[in-house]
Amino acid sequence: xxxxxxxxxxxxxxxxxxxxxxxxxxxxxxxxxxxxxxxxxxxxxxxxxxxxxxxxxxxxxxxxxxxxxxxxxxxxxxxxxxxxxxxxxxxxxxxxxxxxxxxxxxxxxxxxxxxxxxxxxxxxxxxxxxxxxxxxxxxxxxxxxxxxxxxxxxxxxxxxxxxxxxxxxxxxxxxxxxxxxxxxxxxxxxxxxxxxxxxxxxxxxxxxxxxxxxxxxxxxxxxxxxxxxxxxxxxxxxxxxxxxxxxxxxxxxxxxx
Numbered sequence: 001x002x003x004x005x006x007x008x009x010x011x012x013x014x015x016x017x018x019x020x021x022x023x024x025x026x027x028x029x030x031x032x033x034x035x036x037x038x039x040x041x042x043x044x045x046x047x048x049x050x051x052x053x054x055x056x057x058x059x060x061x062x063x064x065x066x067x068x069x070x071x072x073x074x075x076x077x078x079x080x081x082x083x084x085x086x087x088x089x090x091x092x093x094x095x096x097x098x099x100x101x102x103x104x105x106x107x108x109x110x111x112x113x114x115x116x117x118x119x120x121x122x123x124x125x126x127x128x129x130x131x132x133x134x135x136x137x138x139x140x141x142x143x144x145x146x147x148x149x150x151x152x153x154x155x156x157x158x159x160x161x162x163x164x165x166x167x168x169x170x171x172x173x174x175x176x177x178x179x180x181x182x183x184x185x186x187x188x189x190x191x192x193x194x195x196x197x198x199x200x201x202x203x204x205x206x207x208x209x210x211x212x213x214x215x216x217x218x219x220x221x222x223x224x225x226x227x228x229x230x231x232x233x234x235x236x237x238x239x240x241x242x243x244x245x246x247x248x249x250x251x252x253x254x255x256x257x
Contacts, residue, residue, distance in 0.1 A: 005222050008215060011099055013225040015208060018091045021065055021201035023058075025176045029151075029199055030057040033173055037163035037183035037193075049163025054182070055151045067202045071131060071148055084114050084121075087203050096207035105214045119240070120213060121206075126242035130209070131202075133186060141184075141191035145246040146205070147198045153186060160185045165193045171252040179228065179249040195246050209234060209245045227253045 016022075023029050035049030062068045067090060070083040087093050088110055097113055100106035107113050121127040128134065133144025144150070153159040164173045165181040173180055181195045197205055212221050212234045221232045229251035237243035 005224075008211065008221065009223040009225060011096070011211060012208060012223045014095055015092045015204055015211075016225045018095055019201050019204040020091065021062070021067070022178075022204065023062065023199035025178070025199055028059045028062070029055065031175050031180075031198065032056050033164050033175060033180075034161075035163045037165050048160075049183075050161050052161075053154050054161040054184075055154055058151055065201075068148065071146070071202045081114060081118060084117055087206055088114055088117070090201075090203040090207075092201070092203045092207045096211050099211070100214055103215070117210065120210065120242055126237070126244070129244055130242070130246070131205075133191075135187070135189040139189050141186045141189040141194075143244055144186065144191060144194060145196050145244070146202075147196050147200075148202065150184070150196065158187050165195075169250075171249055177249070177252060179230065179247050181249070195248050197247055208232065209242065212245065213242050222250070227255055229253070 025031070031054050032050075032052055033054075034052060037049045066086040067083070070086050088097065097106060097110075101108045106116055129143035131146040132149055134142050136142050150159060154161065162183040162185065165183055166173060170181065171177075178197055178199050179195065180198055181193060182191075183193055184191050209232070212232045213236065216234075217236075219233065219235050221234065223230055223232060228249060231248040231250055232245065233248060234245040235243035
């Protein structure tokens with residue numbers, strides 16, 4: 001079983017370099033971090049470190065791109081293969097597929113590969129958990145690790161951004177980093193602390209999480225790419241499906257001029 005962080009990091013770097021649909025912060029989208037979220041998870045203003053939405057601008061032309069367009073209709077994605085049809089045609093997923101085939105972790109045939117992905121993701125409801133979100137007991141939000149869903153739900157008034165989350169070991173967030181830990185409420189529930197990529201394409205996330213799931217038995221995998229040291233948390237449900245998965249930013253290496 002492959003579990004070399006260095007090898008996986010090289011693959012993730014290749015995915016990153018080929019993520020042609022990734023948005024550029026400050027140009028294609030802008031966010032407003034505002035204040036740090038309070039430690040309380042109560043649904044009250046005392047824990048709200050942000051009086052305004054997280055997203056101040058997103059170029060909605062991105063939703064004309066096929067994988068972005070498909071992800072905004074999750075109820076349909078859960079019922080058919082349309083999203084997977086578009087995903088496996090992207091350069092990032094083709095790179096991931098080639099690597100998995102070379103290491104005897106996935107079938108070479110696209111149709112069989114799609115069936116494997118469907119077993120790992122939508123059939124297990126892992127896709128809905130990660131990319132859409134769920135509530136537990138009506139008060140706690142679980143999953144919900146996708147920035148597109150966050151933007152769309154905030155635009156509809158269903159999400160209230162409470163501020164960024166940071167602890168003693170976390171890098172200070174800023175508007176140009178592609179990973180953010182945050183607190184928010186969704187409908188009647190609260191997400192005490194979530195962590196998401198921002199501005200990346202659906203195919204990058206899907207390829208990255210699929211790679212981590214199939215290449216490592218560990219539920220926490222550390223990778224380095226671009227200027228980021230990231231821990232990918234990937235819970236294996238019955239060792240067959242993705243239960244949940246998301247990024248945690250460990251370190252940010254400032255680019256040298």
